Amino acid sequence: MDxxxxxxxxxxxxxxxxxxxxxxxAVRFDTDSGIITALVNVxxxxxxxxxxxxxxxxxxxxSTLLRTAAxxxxxxxxxxxxxxxxxxxxxKNRELSFVFQDATLLAWRxxxxxxxxxxxVGGVKTRKGSASPEELMELVGLKGRENAMPHELSGxxxxxxxxxxxxxxxxxxxxxxxxxxxxxxxTRDGLNVELLRIWKETGVxxxxxxxxxxxxxxxxxxxxxxxxxxxxxxxxxxxxLPYPRSLHDRDKLEFVAIAAHLRQQxxxx
Amino acid sequence: MSGTGIAMKVGEAPRxxxxxxxxxxxxxxxxILPISGGVSLLLLWQFVIWFFEVRQFIAPSPLDVGAAIFSxxxxxxxxxxxxxxxxVAGFVIGNIVAILLxxxxxxxxxxxxxxxxxxxxxxxxxxxxxAPILVMIFGNGxxxxxxxxxxxxxxxxxxxxxxxxxxxxxxxxxxxxxxSAGKSEIFWKLRIQSxxxxxxxxxxxxxxxxxxxxxxxxxxxxxxxxxxLILEASYNYRAPQLYAAVAMAAGMAVTFFGIMIFLERRVxxxxxxxxx
Numbered sequence: 001m002d003x004x005x006x007x008x009x010x011x012x013x014x015x016x017x018x019x020x021x022x023x024x025x026a027v028r029f030d031t032d033s034g035i036i037t038a039l040v041n042v043x044x045x046x047x048x049x050x051x052x053x054x055x056x057x058x059x060x061x062x063s064t065l066l067r068t069a070a071x072x073x074x075x076x077x078x079x080x081x082x083x084x085x086x087x088x089x090x091x092k093n094r095e096l097s098f099v100f101q102d103a104t105l106l107a108w109r110x111x112x113x114x115x116x117x118x119x120x121v122g123g124v125k126t127r128k129g130s131a132s133p134e135e136l137m138e139l140v141g142l143k144g145r146e147n148a149m150p151h152e153l154s155g156x157x158x159x160x161x162x163x164x165x166x167x168x169x170x171x172x173x174x175x176x177x178x179x180x181x182x183x184x185x186x187t188r189d190g191l192n193v194e195l196l197r198i199w200k201e202t203g204v205x206x207x208x209x210x211x212x213x214x215x216x217x218x219x220x221x222x223x224x225x226x227x228x229x230x231x232x233x234x235x236x237x238x239x240x241l242p243y244p245r246s247l248h249d250r251d252k253l254e255f256v257a258i259a260a261h262l263r264q265q266x267x268x269x
Numbered sequence: 270m271s272g273t274g275i276a277m278k279v280g281e282a283p284r285x286x287x288x289x290x291x292x293x294x295x296x297x298x299x300x301i302l303p304i305s306g307g308v309s310l311l312l313l314w315q316f317v318i319w320f321f322e323v324r325q326f327i328a329p330s331p332l333d334v335g336a337a338i339f340s341x342x343x344x345x346x347x348x349x350x351x352x353x354x355x356x357v358a359g360f361v362i363g364n365i366v367a368i369l370l371x372x373x374x375x376x377x378x379x380x381x382x383x384x385x386x387x388x389x390x391x392x393x394x395x396x397x398x399x400a401p402i403l404v405m406i407f408g409n410g411x412x413x414x415x416x417x418x419x420x421x422x423x424x425x426x427x428x429x430x431x432x433x434x435x436x437x438x439x440x441x442x443x444x445x446x447x448x449s450a451g452k453s454e455i456f457w458k459l460r461i462q463s464x465x466x467x468x469x470x471x472x473x474x475x476x477x478x479x480x481x482x483x484x485x486x487x488x489x490x491x492x493x494x495x496x497x498l499i500l501e502a503s504y505n506y507r508a509p510q511l512y513a514a515v516a517m518a519a520g521m522a523v524t525f526f527g528i529m530i531f532l533e534r535r536v537x538x539x540x541x542x543x544x545x
Contacts (some may be wrong), residue, residue, distance in 0.1 A: 121451075219347075
């Protein structure tokens, strides 16, 4: 399963090594109680092949930021570029995939048929180097459960299927909106380790929204912290912990220090 | 032990452990108890008729009804097939129209706004009041009976199918948007399947009401069918035949209902309550 090469070589249309670029972006929602500013003055670059985790208090616009990059939410000001394209172009060109908090599997399809869904809709062009659904089921550790129905799988397994489905189009950008938020801690830890492995094997750029400071520090090369009212960037810091990371690294002093710093920041967001 | 579904589930573990005696006990709760409950009510009915010496033209005993089914079998069956034909035709037409309209309503907000209130209004008209109108329009043939059976099926299916097509989670619509799926792809890959549990809920209702529709149609203007037979038997105080005709109609409805449950189990192989 050679997925990393595709991500590295398929770069004819990007001059820089920036996967996602936000340039002075503002997002506003027109609600019954007036216009709400969800995000303002957001400027940042996310490097190709990077793993950025998003932290912040509830309502700070973490999900909105992610959805803006995915063309699920439109922005009012500024500019968003995804792999040198507009978010809509990137979506239509299958450059990006999205993993939701809920696995969002179609209940009437088996696990593998859920993974196949992206190949059946949207006039998909199969890209060079994309792995087959069978290979992806193996990649996410579900070999042998291909024909299981979603209700026969645990929450963690369903989320693995969702990740396999997101990877089947060989995206260069993987957007994850609290994908492990509703799982128990042990399952979440296991999936964190596997996600890092998958990231390494595929070379995909990942933006990952989470509520958990340890999860953010454990996964991310960079942590982006947003503050609320209105949602804006508080801090965009590098996590200088070497990969591969193991769960035990979370007990190390450097890890604890970074987590403590982020917690302190979060309290004043 | 109440013998409810919940109690049975709780008891599943001991059933495996505790051997044939317990298994027999559960089988008793599952199968024998409902049947013996029904039989006991029939026996009570028979007893009341016998004890109070109720005369046959006022209320026949179960044995009288059984005898009538046996002796009048040919008449009952002839009329049964006619009513069955009307009920099935009404069921098919009413549900197809309802499903197609629900699809139109879901995909076109203007059509929805313009016609859904009328559809709701039509449902509020008592079916028994519509029947004479339809007989005046369509005459005494099959058409008004089929029309009434269709009309009575139509509304629950329309409402349920519409709800089912709309019962798609925002997240799965987001997913389809990420995949750049078109409207028709969303319809065939997502909405149809999400609507099926709702559709079958409606079809189960329609499977029994279509029989009612056909019989009501026959009451208004007909000299054939179980509805006509019911009226004729009651005018002539042939109580056992009346009850026999009612039993045939009920049997038809129960059979339709059973077919719907069978189809539902074949079609919906997933767990609809967990829609993720």
